[in-house]
Amino acid sequence: MVASTQGSPKQRQANTRSTGARARRNAKRAQRRSASKTVQSDLQASLRSTTSYASSTDPSKVLDYYATTASLFRFKQRDRCVEELSDGSAKPAACRWFEDNAPNPTPIHRLLQSQLEQTVTKVLHSRGLIDRLVAWSQLDRSAQPSEVDLLRDLEEVITEHSEHLAATWASLLRVSSDKAPECSIRATLTKALLLATKRPDDLEDTLICDEILRGCGIGIDSPIPSTGLWPSDKGPKHSGFGLCLSAATSWKNYASTELYRDQVQETLDREVAKGHMCRLLGCPDFGVVTKLACIVKPSGALRLIDDLRRSGVNERVLSEETVALPGLATAALLLQEMKQRVPQAELVWIEADIASAFRHLPVCVDDRKYLINCVNGCYYQHLRLPFGLRCSPLFWCRYFAAVHRLVKRLAPADPSTGAGMIYVDDVAWITTRESSVSMMVRILLVQATLGLSIAYEKLRITTRPHSLGYEWDVSESTVYLPVEKRTKLMDELKVMLTSGSSKIPVALLERVTGRLTWATQIAPMYSSDLNPFYGLQAVARKHNLFKVSLGPKVLTSASLFYDLLKIPDMAATTASQLLGWGVPDESGTVVVSDASLFGIGGVIFDLEGGPSADLTPQTLTWFSVAYHDVPSIQDLVPWTTATRESEIGPLELLACIIGVVHALRRGARMITVLSDNAATVACMNRKRARSQRMNDTMRKLRKVWPQLGYTVVAEHIKGITNGLADVLSRSTSGTADDLMCGLGQRFDPSSLIRELVNLTL
Known part of the structure; x- marks a missing residue:
């Protein structure tokens, strides 16, 4: 059972x-x-x-x-x-941390581990990857993405061997290795692996595998049930919008979308080609058209954002649970623990990322009518979970957490193997330099075998990782505010300080307040100085203001933070301080x-x-x-x-x-x-x-x-x-x-x- x-x-x-x-x-x-x-x-x-x-x-x-x-x-x-603290795989009370490397695995568990280790060896000895990856891991973090040929070879070899590993695991477990009907995920194999590797008294979320097989119900017709592994959901942050009328002619997209209308439609058509969306002849009965906004990525591509809050969809999503995300303290805890477990070893940080995370998971047929866009008179319907849907992070994190638990259970039970955390679609794994290449391949094999699309260009093995927006120095257990983010925040504070008697846009206030809240994670002694920002922000929201005047308290706090950010030493702290x-x-x-x-x-x-x-x-x-x-x-x-x-x-x-x-x-x-x-x-x-x-x-x-x-x-x-x-x-x-x-x-x-x-x- x-x-x-x-x-x-x-x-x-x-x-x-x-x-x-x-x-x-x-x-x-x-x-x-x-x-x-x-x-x-x-x-x-x-x-x-x-x-x-x-x-x-x-x-x-x-x-x-x-x-x-x-x-x-x-x-x-x-x-x-x-x-x-949570490592991103469950609520704090359910996180295993360093306990998932089972000390007494069952016979089937040992066989699964053995097949994984044999496949890791085969991958490393294909195309001379072991020597090439070791040399690559010694490069500066900024130079690693330029090794395009190596990363392409790694992707091809991982893809080839993951297919064989899937068949081998499925044969051992006597289940199918087929992918889910509507996506690339091997949900049946994932479920069998979870049950075969869990401890007798463990609680495991196999319901997410069933959801993927039949399509995820987004919680409108019936609530998303509890698993016991995640925090209780407190309901939507915003309500009172109600479902919009289905008449798309009266429902315009945001100005950013209108500005790039043709590029937006091209992006939607590419989503159709990938199987993430489909085109409709018209809006279906009881369908809900959602306004689109877009932002331009540094690469020049567009990121489309569905405003499911104002279309009223998000407030109708009912879920018993929500996600638990790790913070800087989680990374600090992993680093401190590893320094105690392997005190003489050089530690490194593996960075990995899943491409188009939410788009891996299918939406059930009955709920697709709530997820419709309209551009240039053409209707598009989401077949996979969209960015902006309130329950998308929960569904994705539930599955990715299951994959993360499998990586921990199938990895060797040795302190040098290390441990990691997940932040939505990012993996951060701390291990020893000696074990790093094998551990990275192990992570990639499990992910690819279960059907996840890996962003190989974002792979890193480094002592200066970027995580949660910050930069770490693993050897010194120190975390820094990146220079470019510090400079940008200082520029915005300077705009506020030089505004004089002029009002500033509320959007600027919101942006600066959010960034300062994020930045004070490494300087909690200064968190009380954010109170004037929070107070002005609350007034602006209450009265729906577009511009606000800055009072003396806000300006005093802004000046304090500006002066602090000018000092490099004030933009860094230690793991010990965080914990x-x-x-x-x-x-x-x-x-x-x-x-x-x-x-x-x-x-x-x-x-x-x-x-x-x-x-x-x-x-x-x-x-x-x-x-x-x-x-x-x-x-x-x-x-x-x-x-x-x-x-x-x-x-x-x-x-x-x-x-x-x-x-x-x-x-x-x-x-x-x-x-x-x-x-x-x-x-x-x-x-x-x-x-x-x-x-x-x-x-x-x-x-x-x-x-x-x-x-x-x-x-x-x-x-x-x-x-x-x-x-x-x-x-x-x-x-x-x-x-x-x-x-x-x-x-x-x-x-x-x-x-x-x-x-x-």
């Missing part, structure tokens, strides 16, 4: 990961919680054993608790990454701080050796400042005697920032903050707060340390366990010195406080 056809969605969801893997993860977490509770219990018992608050604080025990808590938090950060944890997991610096009505205090120490590291003056520093000794603190957080208690949140954040800046200046790049103030923890993790004063303090941090490539993550601890930082915030200078005698080195933050005061926002 197919797992995906049984049980309710909630029942199916419970089995999306293997029981064994879940048990192993839970056992590790229980062990960590037990260790943390033991240290915490000992600490609390110590604190209750005396009546004097200061004397009850044993610095050694508190520091041991801090170190243990920070180390365990690092492991929790890694678990959180795995649990909250909030580094390699090894326990490395980094810990900052623990507190504030009271008397003053602020904290400790900073390195955790390079793990929870039991020796704390010396070189690795442990601390501070203790009374407000009356440094009056300039009040310039940062103004208060009166009556309001000081209500300002404790901003004061807690200030103490934290002092510790973080001190850690950064002594070379830290991975910082864990422990605080008993929930608002401070939330602000450090979200990089913004509801309090304007706390937001201003965060901006001061950015001003005093205007660099990227560092990570600050915060964890909340109970007040009773934060005794050391608390006592330092309440102590006079002499008391603090006595308490910390022989433990680390004191530093005076007064000059840093003055520096923060003098910074202008």
